[in-house]
Amino acid sequence: MNRTFRNPAAFLVFIIPTLLLYSVFYLYPLSSTVMYAFSEWDGLSAPVFNGLDNFKRALADEQLYRSLLNNLAFTGFALLVQLPIILGSAILISEVRRFSGFYKTTFFMPAILSTPVVAVLWSFVVFHPEIGLLNLILRGIGFDHWVKAWLADDHTALLSILVANAWANVGFYIVLALAAIYGISKEIQEAAQVDGANFFQRAIHITLPMIKPIISVIVLLKVAGSLKTLDIVMVMTGGGPAGLTDVMATYMYRVGFQYLESGYANTIAFIMVIFTVILTGITSFITKKLEEV
């Protein structure tokens, strides 16, 4: 028995395809990111090591600060707007006896659409200046002076992306939270009901405290996800108008593939990783503390 399993040749055959592909297409590029972050490089000729020059440049780069702030806007929107919607919807679905499957399926549906599809739906169906619902409704109720090109306007472009992004994401997390709520034993809920606790009392004093672990997971995923935001911004505005909606990843993309400063682009990527590690570290520390309460 054990001779069959203690078989180094078999082990290698099973593992090597994975490790090979993974080393070539993930670990190697990743190590290059770290290396080229300290180099001047145009992506074609040989990179030249330049120490901390790229990082000094990053410290003085206003566009990078603006991008980081926009990433943090994604974080803030996720925690202050998405999270209440996620938990509220999950609790509501868990309360109903009929149609709960239907709600779960429909709420989850935006999660299976590709980002370009989400971008088409929101850029044209909702935010389009002429045929978009938002402007049509505003015109319909006589608020003509509010009508604008939502994605091209300095003040509304980022908010519009945040809303579209939330629409595409929320359903996935509702299902996660819902699974956790279904895991709470029915007896506790029913006992509370018999004692006369109403819907809101049960939600605040029983359901939410009992799903703290999954709330922590959602918060962590949201924080990490908001820092790596890339495709929704790229397809909806490309960072525009005038770089106002740039996030770190879109800025990195432009620096690397349009300005052809691959070295500095890798520095930005490196900084992204550092921020992700720091911010998720802080978040997991805070959520652990809160879970203990």
Add this chain to the structure above:
Amino acid sequence: MKLMTGRERKQKDSPWIHIVLMGYVLISLYPLLWAFQNSFKRHVDIISYPFAPIKNFTIQNYIDAWNTSNVNVYLANSFIVSIIASAATVVMAAMTAYALVRIPYKRINQAIMTVLLLAIMVPGATILVPLYAFVRNFENYFGFQIYDTYLSLIFPYATFGLAISVMIIKAFMSAMSKELEEAAVMDGLNIFGLFFRIVFPICLPALVSVFIVNYLNNWNEFIMANLLLSKESLRTLAVGVAAFKDMLNTNYGGLFAATMYSVIPVVVVYVILQDKIIDGLTAGSLKG
């Protein structure tokens, strides 16, 4: 008994919960339904009556998108790339997971898991710049060109799906009873026969759901598909839709029809396999 009466008392849902939830159903579905409906309208009708039900029903938008916008080519490309990459991911991930679960080299196994976890922690966007340079210069390393072939997407897609797939399959295999495998070994099967004739069929349900999840991710992937292919004849549908958004931005009906070619296959599969898809996608995120 008292608990039972509590349950009975709560037989009927209060209507306001359904009203709130239906409101969100409307928000979830309306943009999609609106685009679907308008994809069957003539351009002039979309501009004059975007809300109104279809007046002059036409499938001309779909015919035009198919014939002039190369949707048929993009559809085939997405299909080829997604299916090959997902199948490769599943087979490799299953072999790796099995080795990690059953072949007892504790230290090495631990090290492999740690390295794989890295891919879940570090955002994929960070390696885009070097990945692009690497794919362009692939010939210098390995002697053949992959840039502007299907392989320039298949390799990275297969790779990026690995980490999570190994985690999910490994969790499934850890719960598998060892007795059947022991009996098979007694009957003289070697480790390869064991894997392909016993373990693979047993794990098929888990493998199918991992395949679906990878397929969906590959089908929807945009950033790498946009970056690693420049030939229009190899473009995937996700990149196509993004391009239509800029090209067809005055031909609304055409844009919606082209988008629907991307949406409809996914939604149909979703409606049929919703439980598998939801479980697979959410399981992956929790393991990470």
